[in-house]
Amino acid sequence: MIADEDAEHCRTIGQHGLALIRQIAETKRNKAINVLTHCNAGWLAFVDYGSATAPIYAAHDNGLPLHVWVTETRPRNQGSKLTAWELGQHGVPHTVIADSAAGHLMQRSEVDLVIVGTDRTTYTGDVANKIGTYLKALAAKANDVPFYVALPSSSIDWKMRDGLKEIPIEQRGAEEVKNADGWCDGRQIAVRIAPDESPAANYGFDVTPRELVTGLITERGVCEANEESIRSLFPERAP
Numbered sequence: 001m002i003a004d005e006d007a008e009h010c011r012t013i014g015q016h017g018l019a020l021i022r023q024i025a026e027t028k029r030n031k032a033i034n035v036l037t038h039c040n041a042g043w044l045a046f047v048d049y050g051s052a053t054a055p056i057y058a059a060h061d062n063g064l065p066l067h068v069w070v071t072e073t074r075p076r077n078q079g080s081k082l083t084a085w086e087l088g089q090h091g092v093p094h095t096v097i098a099d100s101a102a103g104h105l106m107q108r109s110e111v112d113l114v115i116v117g118t119d120r121t122t123y124t125g126d127v128a129n130k131i132g133t134y135l136k137a138l139a140a141k142a143n144d145v146p147f148y149v150a151l152p153s154s155s156i157d158w159k160m161r162d163g164l165k166e167i168p169i170e171q172r173g174a175e176e177v178k179n180a181d182g183w184c185d186g187r188q189i190a191v192r193i194a195p196d197e198s199p200a201a202n203y204g205f206d207v208t209p210r211e212l213v214t215g216l217i218t219e220r221g222v223c224e225a226n227e228e229s230i231r232s233l234f235p236e237r238a239p
Contacts (some may be wrong), residue, residue, distance in 0.1 A: 009152040009219035010054045017115065017217045019054020024112050025064050025139040031156050033059070033091070034112045036069040036102060039130035040082040041117025041150065052117040053086065055217065060092045069111060071102055073130060075176040075202065087126065092130060094134040103139035113146040115217075116198025121149065121156050122239070125210030125225030131203050136210040149208075150217040156230070160236055163188070163207040170204035177202045 011049035024033050042050035050057075059066050080096045087094040087132055097105070105111050114136055120128045127133070127149050140147040160166045177200040181190040194200060213225035223229040231237055 010051055010217045013051055013150050013152065013217050014054030014058035016150070016222050018058040019063060020113070020215075020217070020222065021055055021059040021066070022147065025059075028065075028112070030065060030067040032067045034067050034069060034105075034110055036071070036105070036111045036136070037083060038071045038079065038099075038102075038114075038136050039073045039080040039094045040086075040135055047138075047175045050117075051152060053083070054150065055115060056087070056092060057090060060090065060209075066092065069102070069105060070091060070094050071098045071099045071132070071136070072096060073132065074099055075180075077180075078130070083178050084104075102136050103143075106120075106139045106143040106145050109143075111140075111143075111145050113147050113148060114140050115150055117148050118155050119152045119164075119205060120160075120167055121151055121216070122160040122163045122166070122210075123156060123158050123230055124161050124227045125213060125216065125230060126160075126167070127208045127210075127213060128163060128167045128169075128205050129168070129208065129226070132204050134206040134208045134212075137208045140214075141212050146214040147212060148215050148217055148222075149213055153218055153220070153234060156234075164209065167205075167207055169206070172204050173203040174200035174202055209228075 021033055037052050041050050070084045073080045082097050116133055118127045118129045118130055137147050178194040179190045180193050210225040215222050216225055220233040225231050
């Protein structure tokens with residue numbers, strides 16, 4: 001079944017990611033490993049484990065001291081609404097932060113690694129994910145923080161070479177940017193946070209170039225974000 005295959009792929013992604021977290025844990029001397037994630041790639045999006053969250057759950061379940069920085073992920077707030085809820089349900093220590101705080105934390109060595117998901121990855125290693133991922137990757141590169149992308153191989157586009165040129169970027173409704181929603185007295189309400197007369201642009205995704213990606217965590221193992229390394233894990237996809 002498709003659901004069972006998805007769950008197994010995410011479970012193995014978790015095990016491969018766990019090995020990376022263990023390596024960092026060895027240098028931390030029992031101090032908490034700080035992981036930063038963006039948007040939601042958890043079990044609400046996948047089956048049972050999630051992709052980006054699978055290594056986090058595996059590390060937590062194996063007793064490694066772990067703390068997760070959860071970016072809010074404006075404008076839909078998938079991080080603060082979904083990822084934070086999931087981590088809380090699993091008992092994983094976490095803190096919700098504003099999207100723009102990620103670079104600040106990396107500058108101050110308060111992030112040990114970044115793990116994000118992806119909606120589409122080219123066979124050359126370019127990664128399309130929720131808007132704001134590119135900025136996290138830039139900050140990680142500038143501060144020598146490992147930046148990993150967790151993905152089942154079903155997310156790899158074997159026809160696309162250049163993500164910046166070929167991956168279409170969805171533009172969503174302006175109302176998502178001009179409004180914010182939340183809970184008040186037991187009911188969900190929306191409030192306007194921008195002037196009625198101001199136009200708004202709402203780009204759903206951005207593309208992180210392969211040179212900013214430390215590695216890809218797949219169900220078959222971890223590889224570099226380039227064509228040769230990716231195809232080495234998937235030889236049946238040889239051109």
